[in-house]
Amino acid sequence: MINIAIIGAGIGREHLAALRELSSEFRVVAVVDQNLKRIEEIRSGDTFVALTDITKVLTDPEIDIIDICLPPHLHVSVTLDALSFGKHVICEKPLATSLADVDRISDAAKRSGCYVFPVFQYRWGPSLAQLRHLMASGLAGQVQVASLETHWSREYDYYSVPWRGTWSGERGGAVLGHAIHNHDLLTHIAGEVAALSAMTATRVNEIETEDCASITFAMTSGALCTSSITLGAAGDETRLRFVFENLTATSGTAPYAPGGQPWTFTARFKDQQHEIDKAVVNTPLEAVGFEGFFTEIGKAINAQENSAVTLEEGAASISLVTAIYHSSRTGARVNLPLLPEHELYKGWLP
Template sequence: MTKKLRVGVIGAGIAARHLIGYDWNKDLFEVPVLCSLDADRGRELCEKHGIPQYTQNAEELFARNDLDIIDVSTPPDSHFDLCKRAIESGKHVICEKPLFGSIADVDEMSRIVARSGKKLMPIFQYRYGSGLQKLKLLIERGLAGRPFMTTIETHWWRGPAYYEVPWRGKWATELGGGLLGHAIHAHDMLNYVHGACAEVFSYGETLVNKIEVEDTMALAVKMQNGSLATLSMTLGSRKEISRLRFCFHDLVAESILEPYTMGRDPWTFTAGTEEHQKRVDEVLAGYEPKEDGYTRQFELFHQALMDDKDPPVTLQDARNSLELVTAAYYSQRTGQPTPMPITSDHPLYRSWLPEEERRLAANA
């Protein structure tokens, strides 16, 4: 018989999408309590999803012994403390992106998790779109060949109204701009396909809105597997698109342009010869569709907990993602290519916040 895991959710913003994922996995999860400082949104979500208890006090969730998982879906600056307290209270943790505000925090959380025997899963739900999963399948079958070049565009629109939410657009609370908060999913898909990055050179600017953080950025990346990538992000594109294009020796894979579900079908897979195209098409014909997004990631997390295996998205995955962010911010500020991995002697290891914001945060 399948064990149903009990989840306490903290947050009422992006948490709404998490709750849909739990609803689609009702045989695997139940949500008995939701915590949010926003009473109107919190109570509305409880009513909509049949959650019996609402609270504004996260301590109540940590103190309960009938919860298996704490789901952290709050603004980024609160993630580390909530994850730490949840792990130390004996719960597994699911945490939204961006996970934390430094590589040092990721490394410290890895030590906390290792001591606890619990598991922490960062959110990267875009990985589970069927288009991207088909590319992974073709690579596993040896049909892609050596990787050459990847191009990723995250071109969205965010006007002034978006930044009326008090924590957005500020270093101290959002921890970064479009590179960290918007393009992070697409860039994780780069790491998911090719592994870790080796070096980045970047330009970044604040061009679209009067905010503290960047809203437009261009990156040139060397991957550890020897391939190259160009990544562009702007929140000033009136036509919103996300585009991923992977060039291999034997195959080109291209995503759809839909900005928020670009991992989903229909992707196109173009081989170099008719004979190879036939082999590609035969493998794709045998692909078994799964649920995607949060639904699939939560399903895989349940399986990992039951089998005592690593989560489908790990702290190392989050580290790879945040290393790219850290290196890009450092390159932007120094005008120099920045190698990875980011180690404890790197100037931005403990924070990529600009010096003034870092000082204010330390004194807060």
């Protein structure tokens, strides 16, 4: 049994719901939040301890994993503290807000011998399992182009939380806090980014950070990809399309769990459609979102073959965000990877 403490009862609510479904592998020992009432609102009959002091879980020898569900400006310090006490870490996005801090986390993880799992739960779901199966079988071929749409709606009530929409609290806007999941899916499916160009703007809300963006990516494979982002849409929709050599994969519009909604897989050549359909039908089922995410962490902790999100993948995500902000401010095309001498390596805050 893997014992886990959730830090933060906001997005921690969703983590808890997934962990309830995996009670044969995980036991939630404690939930920590400054507001005990908020903890009780998510308890739903659970027997975990409600705490306001994180030190109590850091020093508890029974706890294996610290699950960080806090505002972004607290992620690095709590991750480093957890690692110093010999705990594995799950950290909500973003893992950090500078590549220098990612290096600090990486060094601390090596010293402790513990895992750090950045949260990218969008990777899991039946439709994404089908796409990965088509790719692994050779039926898809190489990615040619891809387009991502993160078209969501965020209004005054969302930004009534004091730290949101600020550089000091949220550390970024739609690029960092919203589209980061879809950009992770892009690299998960299409591979590494070689270069990008980006434009960002604040057009929807009276906030400090960006709420719109348009980005073009050149992948190391040669594929060309685009990302369109706004928090001023009529509703919340995520739409993904990957055009491969032999098929086109198109998502539905589910905003937060794109792998949980059926995708279409259309053969470029009609005589291949039957084989593609057969492969899709024969793909093993996969849990959606956080449940799939935690399942793979359980395998990693138990030294089993797994596809858990790695610290290196979290680092790549922060590198991508850094490059996007640099491009949007300078108008330059930015090549990746970014080196330590890059001017935003220590952070992108204005």
